[in-house]
Structures are given as structure tokens and as C-alpha cells.
Amino acid sequence: MSSQRFAPEFKEEAVRQVAERGYSVPDVAARLGVSAHSLYKWVKAASPDRTEQQSKELLEARSEILRLRAEMRRVEEERDLLKKGRAVLCQATRVKYRFMNEHRHDYAVTLMCRVLRVARAGFYAWLHAPVSDRDTEDARLLELIRDSHAASHEIYGARRVFGDLREVGETCGLHRVERLMRRHKIRAVRGYRKPRPFAGRPSLIAPNRLQQAFTVDAPNKVWVTDITYIRTWQGWLYLAVVLDLYARKVVGWSMKPTLSRELALDALLMAVWRRKPDGRVLVHSDQGSQYGSDDFKRFCAAHSLETSMSRRGNCWDNAVAESFFSSLKKERIQKRIYKTRALARADVFDYIETFYNRTRRHSHLGGISPEAFERASA
Structure with missing residues (x-):
């Protein structure tokens, strides 16, 4: 049987059956109706072409691998350079030049110029004159x-x-x-230097046992106390108050011309005398020197009062007392000018005992006064 009778496509398919699909030459020759000798010649003739094709594909694959490796190496170098030079990305060009000069032995100058987006010629010009x-x-x-x-x-x-x-x-x-x-941080210095704040520092005398838990389910469980200033023509008048958190009622107060420990003690003594608590009461205050005195601690221990102190510089820990002082000053004190301390004392007394405790509607209590709230709950 002559091989001239078969078309090139037929020969290619026969060779593909042997080379790619794994059939033997006699099996393919028997199935296709050609002689095994002719099929052997076809396979032998096609082998150099296939080998050349495979070699070409192998070279292309190797070239692609080398290109990808070079690209990966370039990307890794740019990544490492960006990590080191992120602080100079938004800086002036001369700052970038100084960074490039420091790392020129670690990275190529062309790479650094591309990443930092500066001119290569400008960098070499800067090397000859680094200071403009x-x-x-x-x-x-x-x-x-x-x-x-x-x-x-x-x-x-x-x-x-x-x-x-x-x-x-x-x-x-x-x-x-x-x-x-x-x-270069050169500025005018006038007046006193601003004291460094100590906000958030806990107290060393008594821990913060209240932790801003301002809602209480019964009277005489938690009291809060604080001190404020009232301006008069004769000088300052200092006011200390004690509030019961249950009804937000002022249960003790004291006013004196000096900021002494007796001011806080007298307000707390009035609260004990008026309320006569039969159990242990938590007394919360700030870290003022009056509340950290030995007399105040002895008084609390003698009357079964447990002390609690706010963090330094944190007004939210004693927000109820601060809120009361804000209401007092907005609703009464800021509308008047007191000529004497006696006039200021009488007006503050009238606000606390006549208006605030008995008449003023409190939003926390549902729009009723502290005394009305205590009567209703009793």
C-alpha cells in the first residue's frame, strides 16, 4: 500500500494517535488500515518537528519564568523601599534626595527615582550642591x-x-x-506656663467605688459632694453641698469665706444630722484637699460613711454635683451681683431650701421636685 494515497491531515492524525494518545504503532496501523512500516516512517518523520516545537515552547516558558522572577524582584524592592521611605513621600524634593543618598548602596538610583517620583538628573545635581x-x-x-x-x-x-x-x-x-x-518652635512666652494635666489618674486615698452609677433605688445609699465658688464684692464665698442620688436632693450644705476642711465637714455633718442613715452610706467626692484630709476620713469612719473619689481631672465621675452647680449658677447666681457675702448666703439658701428641694421640677425625677419624689416613693 503506497503512502502517497494518504493526505497530510490523515498522516498527522495517525501520528497523533501514537504520540499523544499512547496507542502502539501496530494497533493504530490495524485500526486505520495502513502498514505498520509506513506508520513508523510517519512517526519518525514527524518526531523532529515535534521536538523542535517542544523545545521552542520550553524556551518560551523559561523566558516567561525569568521575566516574572525579575518583575517579582522589582516589586519586592519597591515594597521594601516604600516601607523605609514612607516618611519622605510627601516631603520636599531635597528631603527625598537626602534619603536617596543614605540608601544609594542598598537600592538602585533609578528605582528610588521612580518610586519617589524625582528626577535622576536632579539627584546627581544635588549631590554636587546639597545645600541650596x-x-x-x-x-x-x-x-x-x-x-x-x-x-x-x-x-x-x-x-x-x-x-x-x-x-x-x-x-x-x-x-x-x-x-x-x-x-524651629520659637514662640513668645508670656504669663505663667500652663500646668501639665493629670487627667484620668486614679485617687490614692480612696478608690472610685461609684463608677458613674448615678441611679440609686433607695435613699441614703449614695451621697455626692463637691465645692464651688461664688463671687461677691467682699471676695469669694465657698459653697459645699451634699446630694442624695436617689432623689437628687441637697441634704447638706455649708458656706464659708475660706476654703478649709471645715467647709466639707460641716456640709457632711448637716447631711448626717438631717438624714440619720441607719446603714452604710457611700460618699463620693473629687480629689480636693478638703476630702483627703485626716479629719474628713476620721469623720466618715466614725459615722459609717464609705469614701469614694473621682479620677483626677475627670468631671464626669461627679456629674450630678457638677450639674447642680451649673443649675444654681445659671438660674440664680449669674443673674445677680452680690455686694456682701451675707446677701449671697441668703440668696443661695433660698435657692436650695425653698426652690430647688421643694419646688423646682427635676427632669431626672419625671418633672417633680426632690421632696415630692421622696414623699411619693415613701
Whole structure:
């Protein structure tokens, strides 16, 4: 049987049956009706072409792998560079140049220029002149600014320092002086320095046992106390109050011209005398020196009163007492000018005993007064 009778497509399919599908030459020859000798020749003739095709595909695959490895290496370098240089991404160009100069032995200059988005030629130009003329002039002006600020005993701001510079013949602008002083934290110092806050620090005398639990289910369980100031023409009048959290009623108060420990003790003594509690009462206050005195602690221990203190600088821990003082000042004190402490004492007494406890409607109590709430609950 001559091989000339078979088309090239037939020969390719026969060879594919042997090469790709794994059939043997005699089986394929018997099924297709060709001689095994002819099929062997077809397979042998096709083998160099297939080998060349496979080699070509292998080279392409290797080239693609090498390209992907190079791309991955480039991406990893850019990632590491961004981690180290994230602080200079939004900085001035010269800051980026300094960063590049520090890491030029770790990363390629071309890579850093691409990631930081700066010109390669500009970086090499900066290497020959890392300090610009403007930076040199700023350094010279900064020394003059420091001298002017120190000569004024640190009370001059940018405008007065600018006046000194103009007086000695400098032609810089005010905004430049402001920028240099702001960058180097040179500012006018006037008055007393602001004390450093200690907000949130717990008390060392008594823990915060109340923890802002302002809703109480019975009277004489929790009292809160605090002190405020009232201005008069004769001087300050100090007011200390004790409130029962159950009905928000003022159960004790005291007013004195001095801020002494007796002020807090007298208010608490009035509360004990008026309420006569038969169980243990929690007394919550701030960390004032009056409430941390030894006399106050002894008084509480003698009358079965358990002390509790707010965190320092945290007004929310004693919000009920602060709210009462806010209502007192907005509704009564800020509407009057007291000539004497006696007039202020009488007016505050009238507000507490006549209006607040007996008449004023309290939003926390459903719109009734503290005494009406206690009568209704009793």
C-alpha cells in the first residue's frame, strides 16, 4: 500500500494517535488500515518537528519564568523601599534626595527615582550642591532670629522679631520669619506656663467605688459632694453641698469665706444630722484637699460613711454635683451681683431650701421636685 494515497491531515492524525494518545504503532496501523512500516516512517518523520516545537515552547516558558522572577524582584524592592521611605513621600524634593543618598548602596538610583517620583538628573545635581543658597540664607536668618528672641527675654513674636531684623538692614519678609520660627518652635512666652494635666489618674486615698452609677433605688445609699465658688464684692464665698442620688436632693450644705476642711465637714455633718442613715452610706467626692484630709476620713469612719473619689481631672465621675452647680449658677447666681457675702448666703439658701428641694421640677425625677419624689416613693 503506497503512502502517497494518504493526505497530510490523515498522516498527522495517525501520528497523533501514537504520540499523544499512547496507542502502539501496530494497533493504530490495524485500526486505520495502513502498514505498520509506513506508520513508523510517519512517526519518525514527524518526531523532529515535534521536538523542535517542544523545545521552542520550553524556551518560551523559561523566558516567561525569568521575566516574572525579575518583575517579582522589582516589586519586592519597591515594597521594601516604600516601607523605609514612607516618611519622605510627601516631603520636599531635597528631603527625598537626602534619603536617596543614605540608601544609594542598598537600592538602585533609578528605582528610588521612580518610586519617589524625582528626577535622576536632579539627584546627581544635588549631590554636587546639597545645600541650596536659600537654605544657607535661612540658616543665617535663623541665627539673627534666635538672637532677637533671646534679647527680648523670649517675649517677642514673629512681628516684633521681624521689626528687629528690618532695623538692622535685613530685607526678608514677615512670612519667612514666621515660617522659620514655626519650624524651629520659637514662640513668645508670656504669663505663667500652663500646668501639665493629670487627667484620668486614679485617687490614692480612696478608690472610685461609684463608677458613674448615678441611679440609686433607695435613699441614703449614695451621697455626692463637691465645692464651688461664688463671687461677691467682699471676695469669694465657698459653697459645699451634699446630694442624695436617689432623689437628687441637697441634704447638706455649708458656706464659708475660706476654703478649709471645715467647709466639707460641716456640709457632711448637716447631711448626717438631717438624714440619720441607719446603714452604710457611700460618699463620693473629687480629689480636693478638703476630702483627703485626716479629719474628713476620721469623720466618715466614725459615722459609717464609705469614701469614694473621682479620677483626677475627670468631671464626669461627679456629674450630678457638677450639674447642680451649673443649675444654681445659671438660674440664680449669674443673674445677680452680690455686694456682701451675707446677701449671697441668703440668696443661695433660698435657692436650695425653698426652690430647688421643694419646688423646682427635676427632669431626672419625671418633672417633680426632690421632696415630692421622696414623699411619693415613701
